Amino acid sequence: MFRSLLFFIFCTQIGIAQVSLIKGKVVSKNSPLSGASIIINRTKKGTITDQFGNFSLDITNIKNPKITISYLGHKSFNQKIKPNQKNLGTIELILDDELDEIVISGTLKPVSKLNSPIPVEVYSKDYFEGNPTTSVFESLGIINGVRPQINCNVCSTGDIHINGQEGSYTMVLIDGLPIISGLSSVYGLTGIPQSFIEQIEIVKGPASTLYGSEAIGGLINLITKIPENTSKLSFDIFRSGWEEISTDLGLKYNFQNKIQGMLGINYFNYSNPIDNNQDGFTDLTLSDRFSLFNKLEFDNLSIATRYFYEERWGGQMNWNSNFRGGNEVYGESIYTSRIEIFGKYNFNKDLFFQFSFNDHDQNSVYGNTIFNAKQSISFGQLIWNKKLTSNDFLLGLAFRHTFYDDDTTATYDDSILTNSSEKISLPGLFIQDEIKISDYSSILMGLRYDYNSIHGNIFTPRFNYKASNKNKSSTIRFSLGSGYRIARVFTEDHAALTGAREVVFLENLNPERSWNININFVKNIYAKQGYILNFDTSLFWTEFSNKIVPDYDSDPNKIIYSNLNGKSINQGASINFNSLFNRGLRVNLGATYIDSSIFENGKKFIPYLTENFQGTWKIEKKFNKSQYKIDLNGNIIGKMRLPRLGPLDPREEYSPVFSIINLQIAKSIKNNYELYGGVKNILNFTPSKFSIARSFDPFDKNVIFDNEGNATQTIENPYALTFDPSYVYASNQGVRYFFGIRWSSN
Numbered sequence: 001m002f003r004s005l006l007f008f009i010f011c012t013q014i015g016i017a018q019v020s021l022i023k024g025k026v027v028s029k030n031s032p033l034s035g036a037s038i039i040i041n042r043t044k045k046g047t048i049t050d051q052f053g054n055f056s057l058d059i060t061n062i063k064n065p066k067i068t069i070s071y072l073g074h075k076s077f078n079q080k081i082k083p084n085q086k087n088l089g090t091i092e093l094i095l096d097d098e099l100d101e102i103v104i105s106g107t108l109k110p111v112s113k114l115n116s117p118i119p120v121e122v123y124s125k126d127y128f129e130g131n132p133t134t135s136v137f138e139s140l141g142i143i144n145g146v147r148p149q150i151n152c153n154v155c156s157t158g159d160i161h162i163n164g165q166e167g168s169y170t171m172v173l174i175d176g177l178p179i180i181s182g183l184s185s186v187y188g189l190t191g192i193p194q195s196f197i198e199q200i201e202i203v204k205g206p207a208s209t210l211y212g213s214e215a216i217g218g219l220i221n222l223i224t225k226i227p228e229n230t231s232k233l234s235f236d237i238f239r240s241g242w243e244e245i246s247t248d249l250g251l252k253y254n255f256q257n258k259i260q261g262m263l264g265i266n267y268f269n270y271s272n273p274i275d276n277n278q279d280g281f282t283d284l285t286l287s288d289r290f291s292l293f294n295k296l297e298f299d300n301l302s303i304a305t306r307y308f309y310e311e312r313w314g315g316q317m318n319w320n321s322n323f324r325g326g327n328e329v330y331g332e333s334i335y336t337s338r339i340e341i342f343g344k345y346n347f348n349k350d351l352f353f354q355f356s357f358n359d360h361d362q363n364s365v366y367g368n369t370i371f372n373a374k375q376s377i378s379f380g381q382l383i384w385n386k387k388l389t390s391n392d393f394l395l396g397l398a399f400r401h402t403f404y405d406d407d408t409t410a411t412y413d414d415s416i417l418t419n420s421s422e423k424i425s426l427p428g429l430f431i432q433d434e435i436k437i438s439d440y441s442s443i444l445m446g447l448r449y450d451y452n453s454i455h456g457n458i459f460t461p462r463f464n465y466k467a468s469n470k471n472k473s474s475t476i477r478f479s480l481g482s483g484y485r486i487a488r489v490f491t492e493d494h495a496a497l498t499g500a501r502e503v504v505f506l507e508n509l510n511p512e513r514s515w516n517i518n519i520n521f522v523k524n525i526y527a528k529q530g531y532i533l534n535f536d537t538s539l540f541w542t543e544f545s546n547k548i549v550p551d552y553d554s555d556p557n558k559i560i561y562s563n564l565n566g567k568s569i570n571q572g573a574s575i576n577f578n579s580l581f582n583r584g585l586r587v588n589l590g591a592t593y594i595d596s597s598i599f600e601n602g603k604k605f606i607p608y609l610t611e612n613f614q615g616t617w618k619i620e621k622k623f624n625k626s627q628y629k630i631d632l633n634g635n636i637i638g639k640m641r642l643p644r645l646g647p648l649d650p651r652e653e654y655s656p657v658f659s660i661i662n663l664q665i666a667k668s669i670k671n672n673y674e675l676y677g678g679v680k681n682i683l684n685f686t687p688s689k690f691s692i693a694r695s696f697d698p699f700d701k702n703v704i705f706d707n708e709g710n711a712t713q714t715i716e717n718p719y720a721l722t723f724d725p726s727y728v729y730a731s732n733q734g735v736r737y738f739f740g741i742r743w744s745s746n
Helices: 002-019 136-142
Strands: 021-028 037-040 046-048 054-058 066-070 077-080 087-092 121-124 146-150 158-162 170-174 177-180 197-204 218-224 233-240 245-256 259-270 286-297 301-315 331-346 351-366 369-388 391-406 422-438 441-452 456-468 474-485 502-505 512-526 532-545 558-561 566-580 585-600 603-605 613-623 628-637 658-669 673-680 736-744
Touching (some): 136 146, 136 197
Antiparallel strands (some): 170 177, 585 613, 613 628
């Protein structure tokens, strides 16, 4: 009987052991994954798959076991083990799109982000939904190293700085085409709604070899959605506590089976004058704007059109349109009308043609200064891509024609003593070759030649090297490149138009040039718990020659423009960290240190509006059961040197360190609706109420000037100031709530 009892116990233990084994097979795209990690959550137990993707794992004495399966470059898979479950069957792991996005901006052709020799940062539309804004311009404030800069206290114009460099050095593209430039770089940025953006690609450093002038400091490429990937019908409406209202509508339609279309409508209105800082001026520019976007996809042709119209004004609280252009009540009023057409035609897999046309019409007044301008840009580019063994060639022919006319001295012709429109032709030729050294390293070399009808021959070369380890968890990239830019002062520098300062040109401005070195290192750490840690670090150095630096200091009543007789250096370092942890927690952190200096006549200067450091964060938590999502995001900006009116100006020479923090809570309902709301600028940061000098006397009627035109000290004007709204570094909007709703059809 004793032997029978031992036999019974032995068999029972075997039975329990068999029941406590869980088996399965791990594959990707129908191919077995060897070495995939299987971990039992909250324990140290685990195993890996064999050469056929099979695994067997002992889960004896573990209550409610849950396993995580992970593999290099793939999204983790979580599975709860049911009682008495013995076999999980075949488990398909999906490639992690965020590690291997397809990017275009670095090389002008689709390529895996991991394999791109150019460091490209990619941000999907989902990244920005945690901080809803009225335009792409505002939304970029939570990207490390990128800062939307407000340039005017009155009309809230702005540009986008990359690594502390002026906004005019940032090229903004739509689908790889130079749509936003020149005149539109001031007001065109706020007219881009987020509703038709699929992803945003950012290249930091010169990209003139592929994109020509204006890509001297970096580029931002807005990739629009493909009609077939959009919902049949969608809308997104939100309202802020300042009574800002933004509405996005989207519609997908079909003409025939081979023709798909996407229609996007954006309307924004803010018509509630607020003066919280009590300086007599609107804290935020009032705006009424409309944008209509349409995109069609044929077999070989993609073509998009956009119409944009806006009326905006800012100024003294009692201003209305009856005072427009007069000298009784100060206001800045801008009417903008803009048409864009852009697209791409594929002849075959190796040859395609890109084209764009935009027409920008601006009718504006700045106090009693009238500025009317018109700009039309036509662009065409034929690109041939051919792979030959280890070489991947790209050859391009480009032509750009710019028509520009305004009523300032910028287009005044001394020879005929009258205004004359400016026409510039810019044919170009570029070639690049990506040489594959091995499966883990490559070299890219490129050269561009442009002939500017005014400035003549311009050459821009570049060299890039990329190397990674065998599993591509570590990648280093080295970049060396040159850039150039042809400046347009009145279209790019709002300070030349607003306020009482006189604009002076000491010479005909030559194109600016730059040389840049960038070293980028990316490290992915694949944790056993199933999440991936991504570190992206860069060192950058840029030297400018012929730099155009507005001189506010030599004469407080003038802005003096000339090419720098010296050099300007912008250098620093940045680091980004992001990870998607288990249980719906996503963390994005970034920090950038910037050292920017100007050297001229043996002296060193710090340029205006260049922060010495910047930090950003975005922390997102999803609760799958309740369908709630919490998003905390924001930035911190270091000190910036600000333009003052002279040594007596009581305003601080440097801005304070400040932080903008935003919080959003969203709730999904039936996978179609999302309700969201939150608070922006939780810390209620606003610039000093004395940002606008002599806001009570915007036409300088009570200022006494000497024989040289300089303001003099009086009892009424002890600091010898004139009206000046250019002392600005952040928005005047303080804390405010917002709420909205998104909906899309299945």
